[in-house]
Amino acid sequence: MPKIYLDYASTTPVDPEVIAAMIPYFQGHFGNASSPHAYGRDAHQALEESRECLARLIGAQSREIIFTSGATEANNHALLGTARVHKDKGKHIIISAVEHHSVLEPAEYLRKNEGFEVTVVGVDQHGLVDPREIAGAIREDTVLVAVMCASNEIGTVQPITEIGAITQKHKVLFLVDAVQAVGHIPIDVNELKADLLSLSAHKFYGPKGIGALFIRGETDIAPFLLGGDQEGGRRASTQNVCGAVGLAKALEMCGQWMKREAVNQTKLRNRLLSEVPRLISGVKVNGHKTHRLPNNAHFAFEHIQGESLLMGLDQSGIAVSMGSACTAGAMEPSHVLRAIGLPDELAMGALRVTLGRWTTTEQIDYFLEQLPALVKNLRA
Numbered sequence: 001m002p003k004i005y006l007d008y009a010s011t012t013p014v015d016p017e018v019i020a021a022m023i024p025y026f027q028g029h030f031g032n033a034s035s036p037h038a039y040g041r042d043a044h045q046a047l048e049e050s051r052e053c054l055a056r057l058i059g060a061q062s063r064e065i066i067f068t069s070g071a072t073e074a075n076n077h078a079l080l081g082t083a084r085v086h087k088d089k090g091k092h093i094i095i096s097a098v099e100h101h102s103v104l105e106p107a108e109y110l111r112k113n114e115g116f117e118v119t120v121v122g123v124d125q126h127g128l129v130d131p132r133e134i135a136g137a138i139r140e141d142t143v144l145v146a147v148m149c150a151s152n153e154i155g156t157v158q159p160i161t162e163i164g165a166i167t168q169k170h171k172v173l174f175l176v177d178a179v180q181a182v183g184h185i186p187i188d189v190n191e192l193k194a195d196l197l198s199l200s201a202h203k204f205y206g207p208k209g210i211g212a213l214f215i216r217g218e219t220d221i222a223p224f225l226l227g228g229d230q231e232g233g234r235r236a237s238t239q240n241v242c243g244a245v246g247l248a249k250a251l252e253m254c255g256q257w258m259k260r261e262a263v264n265q266t267k268l269r270n271r272l273l274s275e276v277p278r279l280i281s282g283v284k285v286n287g288h289k290t291h292r293l294p295n296n297a298h299f300a301f302e303h304i305q306g307e308s309l310l311m312g313l314d315q316s317g318i319a320v321s322m323g324s325a326c327t328a329g330a331m332e333p334s335h336v337l338r339a340i341g342l343p344d345e346l347a348m349g350a351l352r353v354t355l356g357r358w359t360t361t362e363q364i365d366y367f368l369e370q371l372p373a374l375v376k377n378l379r380a
Contacts, residue, residue: 001317004363008295008356009152009180010321014246015205015357021249022207025242033239034230043241050241050248054212057251058197059188066213066231067244071179072102074198074213077224077235078175079106082144082196083116085220086173090141091116096129096148096158097339100177103146104335126288127156127340135166142170148177149187153323153336153352154287155296157185164193173219179203183254184293185262195219201243205357206250210243257357265295265355268364272297272353279372284346286337295355300342303379304349312374318367322350 005013025046031039033047048062055062068074083093095107097120110116119137123129129147138145145167150157160176167174176194178187183204189197196219200211215221221234228236254261269292277283282302301309306322313320323334333347353367 002363002366004318004366006353006355006359006363006367007319007321008359009203009352009354011202011208012205012356013358014202014207015250015253017253018206018246018250022242022246025245029241033241034228043239047239047241047244050244053248053252057255058182058199058214059190060214060216063232064214064216066215066235067239067247068211068213068235069209069237069240070202070211071100071177071198071200072211073224074200074211075100075102075175075177076106077213078196078198078221079103079110079144079146081221081224082173082175082219083110083114085222086143087114087116090139090143092119092139092142093117094119094121094134094137094142094145096120096146097122098127098129098151098153098156098336099146099148100152100179103148103175103177107146123156123339125340126291127151127154127286127336128288128291129158129163131159131162131166134163135170138166138170138172142172144173144175146175146177148179149181149192150178150185150293151287151296151336152180153334153350154298154340155180155293155354156288157181157291157293159291160192160194167195168193180293183251184258184295186258189214189216196221201247201250204250204254207243207246210240210247212247261357262294265359268355268359268361269295269297271364272368275368276371279368280375284342286340286342286350295359297353297355299351299353300337300346301349301351301375302346304375305378306348306350308378309349309351309374312378313367313370316370316374318370321352321354323352 029042031043033043052062111118121133173195175196182199195216197214202208225236284300286298333344337347
């Protein structure tokens with residue numbers, strides 16, 4: 001039985017070249033980047049070179065990058081750090097209805113515990129935010145707008161540039177969760193007009209446990225972790241030099257491979273989007289038809305429990321998901337699928353198939369062979 005991985009949106013394998021780049025910083029160059037001796041200087045140099053590489057690849061300055069433990073920390077830092085610093089200006093935040101829980105939950109915390117008002121802007125049936133609704137929701141006391149670049153569930157890519165132009169005009173800070181987009185589609189913080197942008201290495205063939213937060217220029221933001229002066233005093237904790245090296249190397253490789261990979265993955269994705277509804281009745285394709293990540297295909301099946309579908313595919317050697325790994329096992333339908341108007345019964349039959357660097361035509365062939373029979377058996 002083959003072993004096929006079609007869950008790249010949850011996490012990606014670490015590229016062997018990334019591992020090779022990281023190994024020296026586990027052993028010979030293992031020093032603490034804050035130490036004053038030669039070991040520390042070597043580590044500090046590697047950290048700063050990685051920061052410069054990342055900044056260059058997303059159109060930023062190196063001083064605008066802080067390394068984090070991942071995107072969850074970066075999003076929490078962005079929400080809580082900016083809200084608390086700017087609360088004298090106002091206590092109003094705008095987020096979209098399809099944000100990741102690492103944005104939704106800090107926003108809810110601010111509402112419940114710190115007196116902020118949160119406006120949740122809806123999406124259309126394809127998961128798209130209307131920039132005009134963002135403009136209409138902005139008030140004099142609005143301090144932050146948060147809209148993800150691309151949906152981790154249904155793959156829809158948002159009109160971030162248009163939204164950024166609106167926030168820039170109104171002098172409101174703009175947070176872009178770019179976790180699913182970085183490494184897969186071109187990202188430039190200046191084109192997007194983002195003031196804050198989060199990313200995570202394990203989504204683009206880098207290691208887990210390392211991410212970054214872009215903070216534009218002199219944007220005022222309170223530290224999230226306290227207890228040290230690392231990262232320019234903005235993020236305490238011994239710096240993960242190995243992780244930073246891996247993140248930078250992984251993103252550098254994505255820059256070289258992105259166009260070719262996007263063409264290959266789009267071809268395979270489009271085959272899934274057309275073949276699954278052709279082979280199986282009672283299937284809804286979710287997400288925007290064209291404004292979509294090249295590697296994402298998302299479906300909802302009538303009269304099917306998604307968990308049963310996942311287990312059946314797993315027994316056939318195929319790894320897929322219903323949606324975000326952060327909410328795996330939840331008994332409630334996805335908030336994203338509810339936001340695009342899917343009834344709960346249909347949303348509970350969700351299936352997300354995400355492709356990556358090592359996905360082959362033969363693997364998609366096998367998936368398309370196994371899925372129809374499994375759905376038929378489950379419905380029976």
